[in-house]
Amino acid sequence: MTIRVVVADDQELVRSGFALILDVQPDIEVVAEVGDGAQAVDAVRRHGADVALLDIRMPGTDGIEACRAISEQTGCRSVMLTTFDSEEYVYDALHAGASGFLLKDVRRDDLVHAVRVVAAGDSLLAPSVARRLIAEYTARPAAAPAPRLDVLTARERETLLHLARGLSNAEIAAELVVSEHTVKTHVGNVLAKLGLRDRIQAVICAYESGLVAPAG
Template sequence: MTISVVVADDQELVRGGFAMILGAQPDIEVVAEAGDGAEAVEAVRRHAPDVVLLDIRMPRMDGIEAARVVCAESDTKAVMLTTFDQDDYVYEALHAGASGFLLKDVRRHDLVHAVRVVAAGDSLLAPSVARRLVADYVSHAPQRGPAPELGALTARESETLVLLGRGLSNAEIAAELVVSEHTVKTHVSNVLSKLGLRDRIQAVICAYETGLIAPGRN
């Protein structure tokens, strides 16, 4: 199965480099490139790609607003491209529905891996930038206290949410709970469904905002 991708960045060399790397993969097709957020949104509407890579800072419409529109209108997964240290407002992308974050100096292998992971329905929590973003975001966001919907979770599902909040992968959660990865996938799916969450990144936010995980705790 071929993964379709739109690459959006206002720097032509960066955009072209990413497109070339991804397009060289046998299972990935770059269906369009965009120089700003508005073009990215139109490209997504036209091509309905599996994944869109969005630079945070672009003219006309920035990557966060583009992600918000894309995630609201389609099933396309948005991955944000960031320099991190310069992008103080990148935390907004978490609530915009982004499925992951990549540094713009990402290694070739990690870029390809990220697209495959997100296209498969997972989120990028493993890279250090994502964990730093989440930790920094929640340390500044007020905790809203235990949400009533948490009561709908089983004990195992609650444990799974806590481990998601710690940034563990399915394999790591399986080892922690001494269950199969298939069982973990079921627990994760149930958590997202019962709490009305789009993906694992939003599950991490929920775990912190409801106090299940305290900022700075591993």
């Protein structure tokens, strides 16, 4: 199966560079390169894209608004591109439905890996990125009450706790001494019971509910 990608950035060299890296992969096809959010939303619709790489700051319709429209209107998953001088936008991007965040100086292999991970329905939670996102998110008032965790089993709560610490399925399996398949089932149950979209929202829920306290 080929992963169809839309790259949106108002800097031509950035988007062309990302597109060049991705398009040579046998399982990835860049179906559009665009310079603003409105064009990104249109391209996702027209091409049935699986993943959209969205610069947070773009003229006209920015990456956050594009992410919100894409999340609400399509099945495409969005990854935000940031330099981290734009941390004030992170909170809004998470609520808009972002499935991951990449630094613009991301390494070639990490970019390719991120697209594959997000296309597979997972979320990008690199520890170096997640700590900054969580710190920004938890510093703001919650937009809505956090889901009640008492709907989870003890093992599902353990799984959520490990998710919040940034562990992969393999690492969680080692901690709980179970198979990765079992962990995947627990993660799926956590998301379904709490009405969450993906692992990023699960991490946010863990902090907002008090299961995990922000470091500091």
